[in-house]
Amino acid sequence: MQNEKKEMRHYIGAAGIFTLIILLLMFLSYVEIPPVNKDLFVAIVGTLVSSLGIVVYVIIGQQPDEVNKLQKKNESLETMSHQMEKRNDQLEEMIIEMQAKMIEKLTFFGDATCSCGKDKCECKK
Numbered sequence: 001m002q003n004e005k006k007e008m009r010h011y012i013g014a015a016g017i018f019t020l021i022i023l024l025l026m027f028l029s030y031v032e033i034p035p036v037n038k039d040l041f042v043a044i045v046g047t048l049v050s051s052l053g054i055v056v057y058v059i060i061g062q063q064p065d066e067v068n069k070l071q072k073k074n075e076s077l078e079t080m081s082h083q084m085e086k087r088n089d090q091l092e093e094m095i096i097e098m099q100a101k102m103i104e105k106l107t108f109f110g111d112a113t114c115s116c117g118k119d120k121c122e123c124k125k
Contacts, residue, residue, distance in 0.1 A: 014055045021048050021055075 024045065033041050057067070 017048070017051060017055045021052060024048065
C-alpha cells in the first residue's frame, strides 16, 4: 500500500513537470522574454528540460533506481550462469574420464596395446 502511494506520487509529479514544460514551450511561442530576464529564464528552462529524461522514465514506469537494481541483478545472474557453465563442463569432463577408466578396467583388452605398439591405435587395424 505504501509502495503504491509512493509510485502514484512519482507518477503525478512526473506528469506535472512534463505538463509544466509543455506549457512553458507554448508560453514561449506567444510571449517574448525581455533581454533583462533572458539569462535567468534560460537557466530555469534548461534545468527543467534536463529533468525531462527522468520524467519520461517515471511516466512510462521505469524509475532510475529500479533500472540500476535490475541491471545489478542481471549482472549477478550472468556471472552465476558463467560459473554454472564452467562447473558443468568440469563435471562432463570428469564423467568422460570415469567412463574411460571403467571401460579400460572392465574389458578383456583394457591393457592390450595395438600391433603398432602405441596405447591408442593409429594404424586402424
